Amino acid sequence: MHARNERRDRAEAALLGALVADAAALGLHWLYDPVRIASLQGPIVFRTPDAADFEGAAGVFVHAGKRAGELSHYGAALRTALQAVGAKGGDLAEAQARFAAAFGAGGWWVGYIDKPTRGTLANLAAGRLDPSGVEDDQIPGFARLPALVCRPGGAADAVQLAAAVAMTSTGAAARDWALAGARILAAALIGASPAEAVAAGETGAPEAVAQGLARARAAGPDPVAFAGEVGRACPMSMSVPVSAHILLHARSFAEAAEMNIRAGGDSCGRAILIGAVEGAIHGLGGAGVPAPWLMKLTDGATLAAEVAGVIGED
Numbered sequence: 386m387h388a389r390n391e392r393r394d395r396a397e398a399a400l401l402g403a404l405v406a407d408a409a410a411l412g413l414h415w416l417y418d419p420v421r422i423a424s425l426q427g428p429i430v431f432r433t434p435d436a437a438d439f440e441g442a443a444g445v446f447v448h449a450g451k452r453a454g455e456l457s458h459y460g461a462a463l464r465t466a467l468q469a470v471g472a473k474g475g476d477l478a479e480a481q482a483r484f485a486a487a488f489g490a491g492g493w494w495v496g497y498i499d500k501p502t503r504g505t506l507a508n509l510a511a512g513r514l515d516p517s518g519v520e521d522d523q524i525p526g527f528a529r530l531p532a533l534v535c536r537p538g539g540a541a542d543a544v545q546l547a548a549a550v551a552m553t554s555t556g557a558a559a560r561d562w563a564l565a566g567a568r569i570l571a572a573a574l575i576g577a578s579p580a581e582a583v584a585a586g587e588t589g590a591p592e593a594v595a596q597g598l599a600r601a602r603a604a605g606p607d608p609v610a611f612a613g614e615v616g617r618a619c620p621m622s623m624s625v626p627v628s629a630h631i632l633l634h635a636r637s638f639a640e641a642a643e644m645n646i647r648a649g650g651d652s653c654g655r656a657i658l659i660g661a662v663e664g665a666i667h668g669l670g671g672a673g674v675p676a677p678w679l680m681k682l683t684d685g686a687t688l689a690a691e692v693a694g695v696i697g698e699d
Contacts, residue, residue, distance in 0.1 A: 393696050395574050395665045396535035400467065400692045402638060402664020402674045403531050406656035407460035408682055409642050411448055414457060414653040417617055418442040419609045422647055429646050430639075431681050444649075447497040454683040457653035458502065459528045461487060461494045462553075464691065466529035470536055471694025475545055480529070480552060481517055485509050501525040501553045516551035518559075523619040524654030526554030527563040531661045534570050537697050557591075562621035565594045566658050569629070573665035579632045582662060586629065597622060601629040608634065608644045617650025624651055628658045637672040638663040 412432025413422055421442040422429065432438075434448040448457070456464065465483040473479040487494045488502050489510075498506075504519030518526075533539075533549055543564060550563045565586040572585035583602065587595045597615075604611045611630045616623035627648060635641035641663045646652050660674075667673035682688060 391576075392574055393537070394668065395576075396696045397692055398664035398668045398673055399570065399574065399661040400463075400531055400535050400664070400695065401669065401679065401689065402660040402662075403463055403657045404456065404460050404660070404688055404692075405674050405678050405682060406638075406642050406645070406660025406663070407457050407463075407653050408454055409678060410646050410652040410656045411451060411455060411457050412453060413438060413646055413649075414448060415446070415651060416442060416444040417650050418444060419613075419647060419649045422649055430642060431678070451496060452683070454681045456683070458488075458494065458497055458499060459524055459653050459657055461496075462502070462525060462528040463531060463657060464688065466532035466549075467688075467691040467695050470532045471691060474536070475533055475549075477548055477552065478514075480549065481509055481514065484552070499523070499525060505553045516548070516555050518551045518553040518555045520556050521554040522556060522558040522562065522621055523554065524621060524624055524651065524657065526550045526559035527566045527621065527625075528654070528657050529553075530563060530567050531570060531657065532695055534567050535574065535661075536695050539571055539574065558593075558620075558622065561591045561594050562625050565590050565598065566621070566625055566628075569632075569658065570661050570665065573662045577666075579635075579662070579666060582666075583629045583633060586625075593622070594625075597626040598629050601626040602633065604630055606634045608648045612648040612650065617648060619651045619654055624655045625658065628655045628662075631655075631659055632662055635663065638667050638674050639678075 409430040412434050431453040433453045434451050436446045439446040465487045469480040469483040501521040508517045547560050569582045569586040572582040587598045608631050612627045631644045
Protein backbone atom coordinates (compact mmCIF):
# COMPACT_ATOMS: atom_id res chain seq x y z
CA MET A 386 0.00 0.00 0.00
CA HIS A 387 1.26 3.49 -0.81
CA ALA A 388 2.55 5.24 2.34
CA ARG A 389 0.24 8.23 1.83
CA ASN A 390 -2.82 6.01 1.54
CA GLU A 391 -1.67 3.97 4.54
CA ARG A 392 -1.53 7.06 6.73
CA ARG A 393 -4.90 8.19 5.37
CA ASP A 394 -6.42 4.84 6.31
CA ARG A 395 -4.95 5.10 9.80
CA ALA A 396 -6.26 8.65 10.12
CA GLU A 397 -9.75 7.59 9.07
CA ALA A 398 -9.77 4.73 11.57
CA ALA A 399 -8.40 7.02 14.27
CA LEU A 400 -11.13 9.64 13.89
CA LEU A 401 -13.93 7.11 13.57
CA GLY A 402 -12.39 5.19 16.47
CA ALA A 403 -12.47 8.24 18.72
CA LEU A 404 -16.14 8.85 17.94
CA VAL A 405 -17.09 5.19 18.35
CA ALA A 406 -15.23 4.78 21.65
CA ASP A 407 -16.87 7.93 23.01
CA ALA A 408 -20.36 6.75 22.06
CA ALA A 409 -19.63 3.26 23.39
CA ALA A 410 -18.82 4.68 26.84
CA LEU A 411 -21.75 7.09 27.12
CA GLY A 412 -24.10 4.84 29.09
CA LEU A 413 -21.81 4.47 32.10
CA HIS A 414 -19.91 7.75 31.80
CA TRP A 415 -19.02 9.22 35.20
CA LEU A 416 -20.03 6.10 37.12
CA TYR A 417 -17.04 5.95 39.48
CA ASP A 418 -17.80 2.54 40.98
CA PRO A 419 -16.00 -0.31 39.16
CA VAL A 420 -17.68 -2.89 41.41
CA ARG A 421 -21.10 -1.61 40.33
CA ILE A 422 -20.00 -1.61 36.68
CA ALA A 423 -18.82 -5.22 36.98
CA SER A 424 -22.14 -6.25 38.55
CA LEU A 425 -24.39 -4.83 35.84
CA GLN A 426 -26.36 -7.16 33.62
CA GLY A 427 -26.29 -6.74 29.87
CA PRO A 428 -23.75 -4.96 27.68
CA ILE A 429 -21.59 -2.18 29.01
CA VAL A 430 -20.72 -0.85 25.54
CA PHE A 431 -23.39 1.21 23.78
CA ARG A 432 -25.56 1.00 26.87
CA THR A 433 -28.48 3.41 26.98
CA PRO A 434 -27.89 5.87 29.84
CA ASP A 435 -30.08 4.90 32.79
CA ALA A 436 -30.17 6.62 36.17
CA ALA A 437 -30.88 3.26 37.80
CA ASP A 438 -27.33 2.13 36.99
CA PHE A 439 -26.02 4.98 39.16
CA GLU A 440 -28.36 4.64 42.15
CA GLY A 441 -26.48 4.16 45.41
CA ALA A 442 -23.10 4.28 43.69
CA ALA A 443 -20.38 6.92 43.43
CA GLY A 444 -20.96 8.91 40.29
CA VAL A 445 -23.00 11.58 38.59
CA PHE A 446 -25.69 10.93 35.99
CA VAL A 447 -25.79 13.72 33.40
CA HIS A 448 -26.88 12.05 30.16
CA ALA A 449 -30.61 11.66 30.77
CA GLY A 450 -32.51 11.43 27.49
CA LYS A 451 -29.50 10.29 25.50
CA ARG A 452 -29.71 7.03 23.58
CA ALA A 453 -27.12 4.37 22.82
CA GLY A 454 -25.04 5.49 19.87
CA GLU A 455 -25.07 9.21 20.64
CA LEU A 456 -21.91 11.18 21.36
CA SER A 457 -20.98 12.79 24.65
CA HIS A 458 -20.00 16.45 24.79
CA TYR A 459 -16.40 15.34 24.18
CA GLY A 460 -17.33 13.60 20.96
CA ALA A 461 -19.42 16.62 20.01
CA ALA A 462 -16.40 18.89 20.57
CA LEU A 463 -14.33 16.65 18.30
CA ARG A 464 -17.11 16.84 15.72
CA THR A 465 -16.97 20.64 15.71
CA ALA A 466 -13.24 20.38 15.02
CA LEU A 467 -13.84 17.93 12.16
CA GLN A 468 -16.28 20.40 10.62
CA ALA A 469 -13.87 23.30 11.07
CA VAL A 470 -10.84 21.48 9.65
CA GLY A 471 -12.92 20.20 6.74
CA ALA A 472 -14.04 23.75 5.95
CA LYS A 473 -10.90 25.81 6.59
CA GLY A 474 -8.08 23.58 7.76
CA GLY A 475 -6.53 24.65 11.04
CA ASP A 476 -8.08 28.12 11.11
CA LEU A 477 -8.71 28.96 14.77
CA ALA A 478 -11.49 31.47 14.08
CA GLU A 479 -13.40 28.81 12.15
CA ALA A 480 -12.94 26.35 15.01
CA GLN A 481 -14.26 28.92 17.49
CA ALA A 482 -17.26 29.68 15.27
CA ARG A 483 -18.13 26.00 14.84
CA PHE A 484 -17.78 25.41 18.58
CA ALA A 485 -20.09 28.32 19.40
CA ALA A 486 -22.59 27.21 16.76
CA ALA A 487 -22.76 23.74 18.28
CA PHE A 488 -22.78 24.46 22.01
CA GLY A 489 -24.30 27.95 22.13
CA ALA A 490 -27.96 28.88 22.33
CA GLY A 491 -29.91 27.17 19.56
CA GLY A 492 -26.95 24.96 18.64
CA TRP A 493 -27.18 21.37 17.53
CA TRP A 494 -25.73 20.00 20.76
CA VAL A 495 -28.40 19.19 23.33
CA GLY A 496 -27.02 17.83 26.57
CA TYR A 497 -24.49 18.36 29.32
CA ILE A 498 -22.07 21.28 29.06
CA ASP A 499 -18.97 21.33 31.26
CA LYS A 500 -17.03 24.19 32.86
CA PRO A 501 -14.52 24.85 30.05
CA THR A 502 -17.29 24.79 27.44
CA ARG A 503 -19.41 27.26 29.43
CA GLY A 504 -16.43 29.51 30.01
CA THR A 505 -15.38 29.40 26.37
CA LEU A 506 -18.86 30.28 25.19
CA ALA A 507 -18.91 33.26 27.56
CA ASN A 508 -15.52 34.45 26.32
CA LEU A 509 -16.49 34.05 22.67
CA ALA A 510 -19.71 36.00 23.25
CA ALA A 511 -17.72 38.78 24.93
CA GLY A 512 -15.14 38.92 22.14
CA ARG A 513 -12.31 37.48 24.25
CA LEU A 514 -10.71 35.40 21.52
CA ASP A 515 -6.98 35.14 22.23
CA PRO A 516 -7.31 32.85 24.03
CA SER A 517 -11.00 32.07 24.30
CA GLY A 518 -10.52 29.32 26.88
CA VAL A 519 -10.56 29.28 30.67
CA GLU A 520 -8.10 27.90 33.20
CA ASP A 521 -8.84 24.17 33.09
CA ASP A 522 -6.88 20.93 32.79
CA GLN A 523 -9.58 18.48 31.71
CA ILE A 524 -10.06 16.50 28.49
CA PRO A 525 -11.83 19.29 26.55
CA GLY A 526 -8.33 20.65 25.99
CA PHE A 527 -7.44 17.52 24.03
CA ALA A 528 -10.77 16.41 22.57
CA ARG A 529 -10.54 18.51 19.39
CA LEU A 530 -6.87 17.81 18.63
CA PRO A 531 -7.31 14.52 16.71
CA ALA A 532 -8.91 16.47 13.86
CA LEU A 533 -5.73 18.53 13.51
CA VAL A 534 -3.31 15.67 14.03
CA CYS A 535 -5.09 13.41 11.51
CA ARG A 536 -5.37 15.86 8.62
CA PRO A 537 -2.95 15.36 5.70
CA GLY A 538 0.52 16.35 6.81
CA GLY A 539 -0.54 16.26 10.44
CA ALA A 540 -0.14 19.18 12.81
CA ALA A 541 3.50 19.01 13.79
CA ASP A 542 3.47 22.66 14.82
CA ALA A 543 3.29 22.61 18.62
CA VAL A 544 2.41 26.31 18.61
CA GLN A 545 -0.71 25.67 16.54
CA LEU A 546 -1.69 22.71 18.69
CA ALA A 547 -1.17 24.74 21.86
CA ALA A 548 -3.41 27.48 20.46
CA ALA A 549 -6.07 24.86 19.74
CA VAL A 550 -5.84 23.64 23.34
CA ALA A 551 -6.16 27.20 24.66
CA MET A 552 -9.33 27.68 22.64
CA THR A 553 -11.11 26.01 25.57
CA SER A 554 -8.46 25.26 28.19
CA THR A 555 -5.64 27.52 29.29
CA GLY A 556 -2.73 26.83 31.62
CA ALA A 557 0.49 24.84 31.42
CA ALA A 558 -1.06 21.57 32.61
CA ALA A 559 -3.71 21.55 29.88
CA ARG A 560 -1.14 22.39 27.21
CA ASP A 561 1.49 19.89 28.35
CA TRP A 562 -0.83 16.91 28.78
CA ALA A 563 -2.79 17.61 25.59
CA LEU A 564 0.40 17.88 23.54
CA ALA A 565 1.58 14.57 24.99
CA GLY A 566 -1.68 12.98 23.82
CA ALA A 567 -1.18 14.54 20.39
CA ARG A 568 2.34 13.06 20.18
CA ILE A 569 1.02 9.62 21.11
CA LEU A 570 -1.57 9.80 18.35
CA ALA A 571 0.87 11.21 15.81
CA ALA A 572 3.24 8.31 16.44
CA ALA A 573 0.44 5.76 16.01
CA LEU A 574 -0.49 7.34 12.69
CA ILE A 575 2.95 6.55 11.25
CA GLY A 576 2.93 2.95 12.41
CA ALA A 577 4.21 3.01 15.99
CA SER A 578 3.30 0.18 18.35
CA PRO A 579 1.41 1.08 21.54
CA ALA A 580 4.65 1.07 23.54
CA GLU A 581 6.39 3.23 20.95
CA ALA A 582 3.46 5.64 20.82
CA VAL A 583 3.38 6.09 24.60
CA ALA A 584 7.15 6.61 24.57
CA ALA A 585 6.64 9.33 21.95
CA GLY A 586 4.29 11.06 24.36
CA GLU A 587 7.08 11.17 26.94
CA THR A 588 9.65 12.54 24.51
CA GLY A 589 10.32 16.18 25.27
CA ALA A 590 7.49 16.30 27.81
CA PRO A 591 7.79 18.26 31.06
CA GLU A 592 8.77 16.19 34.08
CA ALA A 593 5.26 15.76 35.50
CA VAL A 594 3.93 14.43 32.19
CA ALA A 595 6.89 12.13 31.59
CA GLN A 596 6.57 10.74 35.12
CA GLY A 597 2.84 10.14 34.68
CA LEU A 598 3.35 8.18 31.47
CA ALA A 599 6.31 6.28 32.95
CA ARG A 600 4.05 5.29 35.83
CA ALA A 601 1.58 3.86 33.32
CA ARG A 602 4.38 1.82 31.71
CA ALA A 603 5.57 0.46 35.05
CA ALA A 604 2.16 -0.51 36.45
CA GLY A 605 0.63 -3.97 36.49
CA PRO A 606 -1.86 -5.02 33.80
CA ASP A 607 -5.15 -4.25 35.60
CA PRO A 608 -6.59 -0.91 34.35
CA VAL A 609 -9.21 -0.82 37.11
CA ALA A 610 -6.48 -1.01 39.75
CA PHE A 611 -4.30 1.53 37.96
CA ALA A 612 -7.19 3.98 37.63
CA GLY A 613 -7.80 3.55 41.35
CA GLU A 614 -4.20 4.55 42.04
CA VAL A 615 -3.94 7.46 39.59
CA GLY A 616 -7.53 8.69 39.64
CA ARG A 617 -10.64 8.15 37.49
CA ALA A 618 -11.62 11.80 37.22
CA CYS A 619 -11.42 14.35 34.41
CA PRO A 620 -8.02 16.08 34.81
CA MET A 621 -5.62 15.03 32.07
CA SER A 622 -3.01 14.22 34.72
CA MET A 623 -5.31 11.27 35.51
CA SER A 624 -7.00 10.52 32.20
CA VAL A 625 -3.92 10.51 29.96
CA PRO A 626 -1.91 8.04 32.12
CA VAL A 627 -4.95 5.76 32.47
CA SER A 628 -5.49 5.96 28.70
CA ALA A 629 -1.82 5.13 28.10
CA HIS A 630 -2.04 2.17 30.47
CA ILE A 631 -5.03 0.77 28.59
CA LEU A 632 -3.28 1.27 25.25
CA LEU A 633 -0.27 -0.66 26.54
CA HIS A 634 -2.33 -3.66 27.67
CA ALA A 635 -5.30 -3.96 25.28
CA ARG A 636 -5.03 -6.41 22.40
CA SER A 637 -7.82 -4.93 20.30
CA PHE A 638 -10.03 -1.86 19.92
CA ALA A 639 -12.99 -3.64 21.54
CA GLU A 640 -10.92 -4.80 24.50
CA ALA A 641 -9.54 -1.29 25.01
CA ALA A 642 -13.04 0.23 24.89
CA GLU A 643 -14.32 -2.23 27.49
CA MET A 644 -11.25 -1.76 29.72
CA ASN A 645 -11.88 1.97 29.60
CA ILE A 646 -15.52 1.63 30.67
CA ARG A 647 -14.69 -0.85 33.43
CA ALA A 648 -12.06 1.55 34.82
CA GLY A 649 -14.94 3.92 35.66
CA GLY A 650 -15.09 7.68 35.98
CA ASP A 651 -14.46 9.90 32.98
CA SER A 652 -14.58 7.08 30.45
CA CYS A 653 -15.93 9.25 27.62
CA GLY A 654 -13.09 11.71 28.10
CA ARG A 655 -10.45 8.98 27.95
CA ALA A 656 -12.23 7.39 24.99
CA ILE A 657 -11.14 10.15 22.61
CA LEU A 658 -7.43 9.35 22.99
CA ILE A 659 -7.91 5.60 23.43
CA GLY A 660 -10.27 5.24 20.48
CA ALA A 661 -8.11 7.37 18.20
CA VAL A 662 -4.88 5.52 18.95
CA GLU A 663 -6.49 2.07 18.85
CA GLY A 664 -8.08 2.94 15.52
CA ALA A 665 -4.77 4.17 14.11
CA ILE A 666 -2.98 1.01 15.22
CA HIS A 667 -5.59 -1.65 14.40
CA GLY A 668 -7.64 0.00 11.64
CA LEU A 669 -11.26 -0.80 10.81
CA GLY A 670 -12.57 -4.32 11.31
CA GLY A 671 -10.67 -7.30 12.71
CA ALA A 672 -8.86 -6.22 15.86
CA GLY A 673 -9.76 -2.63 14.98
CA VAL A 674 -12.99 -0.66 15.17
CA PRO A 675 -15.76 -3.30 14.96
CA ALA A 676 -18.03 -2.81 11.97
CA PRO A 677 -21.19 -3.45 14.06
CA TRP A 678 -20.09 -0.68 16.41
CA LEU A 679 -19.72 1.75 13.53
CA MET A 680 -23.28 0.93 12.57
CA LYS A 681 -24.45 1.89 16.06
CA LEU A 682 -23.24 5.49 15.76
CA THR A 683 -26.13 7.94 15.61
CA ASP A 684 -25.88 9.93 12.37
CA GLY A 685 -22.95 7.73 11.43
CA ALA A 686 -23.07 8.43 7.69
CA THR A 687 -22.77 12.17 8.30
CA LEU A 688 -19.95 11.64 10.79
CA ALA A 689 -18.11 9.49 8.25
CA ALA A 690 -18.51 12.23 5.64
CA GLU A 691 -17.11 14.80 8.09
CA VAL A 692 -14.13 12.53 8.75
CA ALA A 693 -13.57 12.24 5.01
CA GLY A 694 -13.60 16.01 4.78
CA VAL A 695 -10.60 16.10 7.13
CA ILE A 696 -8.45 13.31 5.71
CA GLY A 697 -9.04 13.96 2.00
CA GLU A 698 -9.52 11.56 -0.88
CA ASP A 699 -7.69 8.29 -1.46
